[in-house]
Amino acid sequence: xxxxxxxSAAAPDAExxxxxxxxxxxxxxxxxxxFTWALGGALALGCLMIISFLLMxxxxxxxxxVPKDVAVVTSADGTVTAGEPSRTELYKVQPEILQTLKPxxxxxxxxxxxxxxxxxxxxxxxxxYNEDFRWVSDYxxxxxxxxxxxxxxxxxxxxxxxxxxxxxxxxGQQIEPVDIGNAAFREAHTAARDRRARIxxxxxxxxxxxxxxxxxxxLDVRRAELKSGRxxxxxxxxxxxxxxxxxxxxxxxKVLADEAARLRDINSRNTATFVEIGGxxxxxxxxxxxxxxxxxxxxxxxxxxxxISRWWEFVSDEPREANTEGGILPAIFGTAAMTLLMVxxxxxxxxxxxxYLREYAKQGRLVAFVRISxxxxxxxxxxxxxxxxxxxxxxxxxxxxxxxxxPERLPNPTFGTGGLxxxxxxxxxxxxxxxxxxxxxxxxxxxxxxxxxxxACGASKWQTIKYIVLPRALPGIMTGIxxxxxxxxxxxxxxxxxxxxxxxxxxxxxxxxxxxxxxxSFMHLGFHIFDVGFQSxxxxxxxxxxxxxxxxxxxxxxxxxxxxxxxxxKLKRKFKGSQF
Amino acid sequence: MNMDVQTLxxxxxxxHVKKGGQGxxxxxxxxxxxxxxAQALHGVTMPIEKGLVTALIGPSGCGKSTLLRCINRMNDxxxxxxxxxxxxxxxxxxYARGADVIALRKRMGMVFQKPNPFPMSIFENVIYPLRxxxxxxxxxxxxxxxxxxxGSALWNEVxxxxxxxxxxxxxxQQQRLCIARAIAGDPEVLLMDEPCSALDPIATAKIEDxxxxxxxxxxxxxxxxxxxxxxxxxxxTAFMYLGRLIEYGDTETIFQxxxxxxxxxxxxxxxx
Numbered sequence: 114x115x116x117x118x119x120x121s122a123a124a125p126d127a128e129x130x131x132x133x134x135x136x137x138x139x140x141x142x143x144x145x146x147x148f149t150w151a152l153g154g155a156l157a158l159g160c161l162m163i164i165s166f167l168l169m170x171x172x173x174x175x176x177x178x179v180p181k182d183v184a185v186v187t188s189a190d191g192t193v194t195a196g197e198p199s200r201t202e203l204y205k206v207q208p209e210i211l212q213t214l215k216p217x218x219x220x221x222x223x224x225x226x227x228x229x230x231x232x233x234x235x236x237x238x239x240x241x242y243n244e245d246f247r248w249v250s251d252y253x254x255x256x257x258x259x260x261x262x263x264x265x266x267x268x269x270x271x272x273x274x275x276x277x278x279x280x281x282x283x284x285g286q287q288i289e290p291v292d293i294g295n296a297a298f299r300e301a302h303t304a305a306r307d308r309r310a311r312i313x314x315x316x317x318x319x320x321x322x323x324x325x326x327x328x329x330x331x332l333d334v335r336r337a338e339l340k341s342g343r344x345x346x347x348x349x350x351x352x353x354x355x356x357x358x359x360x361x362x363x364x365x366x367k368v369l370a371d372e373a374a375r376l377r378d379i380n381s382r383n384t385a386t387f388v389e390i391g392g393x394x395x396x397x398x399x400x401x402x403x404x405x406x407x408x409x410x411x412x413x414x415x416x417x418x419x420x421i422s423r424w425w426e427f428v429s430d431e432p433r434e435a436n437t438e439g440g441i442l443p444a445i446f447g448t449a450a451m452t453l454l455m456v457x458x459x460x461x462x463x464x465x466x467x468x469y470l471r472e473y474a475k476q477g478r479l480v481a482f483v484r485i486s487x488x489x490x491x492x493x494x495x496x497x498x499x500x501x502x503x504x505x506x507x508x509x510x511x512x513x514x515x516x517x518x519x520p521e522r523l524p525n526p527t528f529g530t531g532g533l534x535x536x537x538x539x540x541x542x543x544x545x546x547x548x549x550x551x552x553x554x555x556x557x558x559x560x561x562x563x564x565x566x567x568x569a570c571g572a573s574k575w576q577t578i579k580y581i582v583l584p585r586a587l588p589g590i591m592t593g594i595x596x597x598x599x600x601x602x603x604x605x606x607x608x609x610x611x612x613x614x615x616x617x618x619x620x621x622x623x624x625x626x627x628x629x630x631x632x633x634s635f636m637h638l639g640f641h642i643f644d645v646g647f648q649s650x651x652x653x654x655x656x657x658x659x660x661x662x663x664x665x666x667x668x669x670x671x672x673x674x675x676x677x678x679x680x681x682x683k684l685k686r687k688f689k690g691s692q693f
Numbered sequence: 694m695n696m697d698v699q700t701l702x703x704x705x706x707x708x709h710v711k712k713g714g715q716g717x718x719x720x721x722x723x724x725x726x727x728x729x730x731a732q733a734l735h736g737v738t739m740p741i742e743k744g745l746v747t748a749l750i751g752p753s754g755c756g757k758s759t760l761l762r763c764i765n766r767m768n769d770x771x772x773x774x775x776x777x778x779x780x781x782x783x784x785x786x787x788y789a790r791g792a793d794v795i796a797l798r799k800r801m802g803m804v805f806q807k808p809n810p811f812p813m814s815i816f817e818n819v820i821y822p823l824r825x826x827x828x829x830x831x832x833x834x835x836x837x838x839x840x841x842x843x844g845s846a847l848w849n850e851v852x853x854x855x856x857x858x859x860x861x862x863x864x865x866q867q868q869r870l871c872i873a874r875a876i877a878g879d880p881e882v883l884l885m886d887e888p889c890s891a892l893d894p895i896a897t898a899k900i901e902d903x904x905x906x907x908x909x910x911x912x913x914x915x916x917x918x919x920x921x922x923x924x925x926x927x928x929x930t931a932f933m934y935l936g937r938l939i940e941y942g943d944t945e946t947i948f949q950x951x952x953x954x955x956x957x958x959x960x961x962x963x964x965x
Contacts, residue, residue, distance in 0.1 A: 562805055563809055564770075565767060565805065566810075566871070569767065569798060570878065571796075571826070576825045580811075580824070581811055
């Protein structure tokens with residue numbers, strides 16, 4: 114304390130009090146440097162984790178579709194394995210196996226604390242081997258080759274095929290030996306694939322249309338029965354109509370089904386015979402081969418071509434093989450549609466609520482209570498919203514809608530089960546607190562002078578809100594909506610209860626009236642990740658897809674957010690230069 | 694100021710009001726105002742002459758802004774406000790039960806301390822009072838803009854960029870735009886709450902010239918901190934102190950031979 118004693122004051126005799134300058138120490142703790150370092154360090158750690166997470170997802174996602182070499186490994190005991198090396202790890206060798214090994218190998222493993230390294234090969238040929246992957250210990254390996262004629266084929270079922278091509282059989286005509294670069298092979302393969310696409314088109318679109326019409330007619334009959342009673346004139350007329358029209362439709366159906374059968378027959382007579390590395394033969398139809406290439410004999414152009422064609426298939430096609438292969442177009446579509454619907458629902462609802470709370474409600478205990486409740490809603494686990502969505506939206510609301518508008522379809526539910534609309538509304542409910550809080554803040558930030566200026570001009574409160582307050586608060590409201598979108602698009606748990614499925618047979622938008630089918634269940638990227646990674650037959654095969662799908666989900670959310678942020682910045686620019 | 698507030702005694706207000714010849718437009722009668730428990734205005738009685746400029750002066754916190762904001766009921770926005778007494782605009786009590794506040798504000802214009810143009814074009818700013826009335830006739834709107842901007846001496850500077858954002862104008866221009874907005878609705882009374890306090894001397898001079906030009910066309914009530922400004926622009930001046938109207942009258946008399954010693958102290962710079 115002596116530092117603060119004015120020395121001149123201690124000497125009462127002095128005529129003129131002279132204040133002596135005292136040296137006041139500021140120690141390191143007071144300056145706050147250690148805290149600055151701690152704060153900066155925490156930030157750096159956070160950034161590092163996020164960046165490494167993104168890098169990992171991005172790297173794995175980007176490299177998944179690169180064609181890999183196929184190694185042919187000959188073991189010391191003569192077994193041959195052909196496959197893509199997938200990863201290498203150290204493992205502890207079992208003692209009973211260790212004893213069977215050669216002394217020098219045993220010694221080497223002992224020197225390494227009992228560990229040996231092994232490599233996981235993706236062998237494919239699930240239909241022949243009953244497994245997709247095989248471990249090969251490094252000490253077993255006698256010889257590793259990269260033969261140029263070994264082929265890697267992606268198939269519509271059974272996963273990849275790794276084998277050599279033996280012969281080709283077109284309409285009973287045996288052609289051998291062939292290689293895949295051969296023009297005849299390519300032509301036959303392309304023709305078979307085209308026929309397959311045509312069959313799919315006939316079955317899905319043309320026959321689908323006939324089935325849709327038949328279903329409509331059947332519903333008309335049921336509707337007439339419900340409305341006018343069984344055997345009433347209207348009911349009988351509808352039944353007669355069904356009989357007449359269905360005859361014509363059945364003729365149409367027959368033509369299409371015959372055409373599909375004819376194409377299928379041609380395809381079954383166009384086959385290729387492969388020999389896997391162990392010598393077993395496998396004959397398969399050409400149209401079952403999605404893509405085939407000589408894995409060890411690719412130049413850069415081939416590599417890029419395969420890479421791009423795989424990506425294109427991924428983003429533009431439907432999944433196959435229990436979602437572990439093929440594309441994820443329905444999931445991309447479902448995620449985007451659900452998020453947009455959610456925004457359409459949450460934005461007006463949240464903004465109107467916040468407007469009333471901030472501008473009109475008398476600020477008292479009740480409003481404070483409502484505000485606390487809204488904030489607490491943001492902390493409720495999302496699965497709870499899922500349960501509520503299923504119970505209230507799907508069963509109560511959807512059930513009532515079915516009773517009122519779709520009685521002819523009962524007991525099959527239309528809206529009375531999970532679907533796109535209910536999922537969007539559930540997520541809207543989940544994210545509405547975010548929008549309310551952000552909107553309230555934005556409204557509170559509108560300068561008082563603006564409101565007063567408007568009121569002084571004779572504007573009513575509503576006119577002031579409409580012309581002055583809302584436009585001015587719009588960037589802040591947009592921020593809230595962006596946050597809500599980011600939260601909603603990444604949410605999976607509640608969706609599993611209210612409409613997300615592993616495989617949706619139809620997109621929510623198609624060519625049948627009313628074109629947008631909000632009651633349909635849909636696919637979602639987040640759920641797709643969970644399903645592929647943990648629910649599929651072979652999680653090892655699904656792992657790369659997990660990363661690609663994650664990357665795509667992040668990308669989708671990124672794109673949606675960037676769009677919203679650009680809109681917001683455009684609005685903000687409008688208010689730049691306003692001095693308050 | 695070292696007077697003990699509690700023991701202050703106040704005489705009645707001294708009046709020597711200069712008449713404008715057109716009668717009074719606004720009559721304030723024993724107006725008392727409380728913010729919660731604190732009384733901010735004590736029995737203010739004050740007639741405002743039509744067509745003249747009336748300045749309200751006084752030290753900070755004397756209630757001059759509060760009085761001004763009572764005239765167009767801007768104080769209604771404040772919670773816990775209580776008012777007694779009456780205020781009559783052309784004989785109609787502003788604070789009567791069931792009085793239409795919005796209709797009242799449409800008869801007045803107000804200019805605030807800081808320029809507060811809306812984030813819209815210059816054109817839209819000026820016609821805002823007409824917009825809220827639902828006027829859409831283009832010729833009327835264009836005529837109003839020209840009249841109001843000429844009235845606020847801004848027309849020549851902005852006539853070629855009426856569709857530009859008002860936020861691109863300088864501070865002084867923005868304040869003149871706010872004056873244009875205030876007179877666009879042809880108000881009976883123009884209220885100005887320290888309109889020059891956020892402006893530089895040149896912009897201030899322009900606004901003062903403008904006020905002088907508007908004299909006669911509009912009744913203006915102006916609150917100002919700047920005594921020179923009050924002396925320059927006003928016909929009548931009211932000196933307020935601690936929520937009371939001390940002296941109200943002819944500006945020349947107030948500044949040269951004030952009747953109240955308190956006014957004398959204030960205008961000569963002894964306190965305030």
